[in-house]
Amino acid sequence: MAKLTTEELLEAFKEMTLLELSEFVKAFEEAFDVKAAAPVAVAAAPAAGGAAAGAPAEQAEEQDEFEVILEAAGDKKIQVIKEIRALTNVGLKEAKDLVDGAPKPVFDGKVNKEQAQKAKEALEKVGATVTIK
Numbered sequence: 001m002a003k004l005t006t007e008e009l010l011e012a013f014k015e016m017t018l019l020e021l022s023e024f025v026k027a028f029e030e031a032f033d034v035k036a037a038a039p040v041a042v043a044a045a046p047a048a049g050g051a052a053a054g055a056p057a058e059q060a061e062e063q064d065e066f067e068v069i070l071e072a073a074g075d076k077k078i079q080v081i082k083e084i085r086a087l088t089n090v091g092l093k094e095a096k097d098l099v100d101g102a103p104k105p106v107f108d109g110k111v112n113k114e115q116a117q118k119a120k121e122a123l124e125k126v127g128a129t130v131t132i133k
Contacts, residue, residue, distance in 0.1 A: 065110035067133045068119045071103045074127035083126050087119050106130075 004012075013021060029035060073080040077099060084095040088107060098104050106119055120130045 064112060066113055066116035067110050068106040068116050069103055069131045069133060070098065070106050070123065071129040071131055073099045073102060074129060076127040079126035080123060080128045083122050083128070087122060 013024075016024065070080075070084070081092070081095045081099050084090070084098055084106065085092065088095070090098075098106065106123070111119070116132050120132055123130045
């Protein structure tokens with residue numbers, strides 16, 4: 001069998017589908033008794049032709065629903081409770097329970113990016129710690 005150069009191997013991988021490449025990796029791992037999980041992920045991206053490899057990144061960029069999580073109320077607990085009530089239209093008891101039970105989601109469901117950012121800014125302004133997921 002003729003020895004292939006690195007460039008020839010790369011060209012062969014570029015012509016493979018993701019399924020073919022995955023099968024190759026499994027066979028390679030079995031033949032040499034190795035686990036190639038991290039390097040394969042890096043090598044698979046160019047072999048995918050860009051479209052399939054870019055799909056997860058595009059989905060992350062196009063996320064349109066966010067969860068606003070109140071991590072901690074900070075020193076101004078009463079102001080945070082007032083802000084929660086203003087943002088969510090819940091009663092005093094529900095707002096207090098949310099603040100006391102932090103970390104908790106501020107909204108019942110997920111919200112759009114603009115509303116999530118607005119809520120985060122408003123809560124941080126009164127001293128709360130907030131994350132958006």
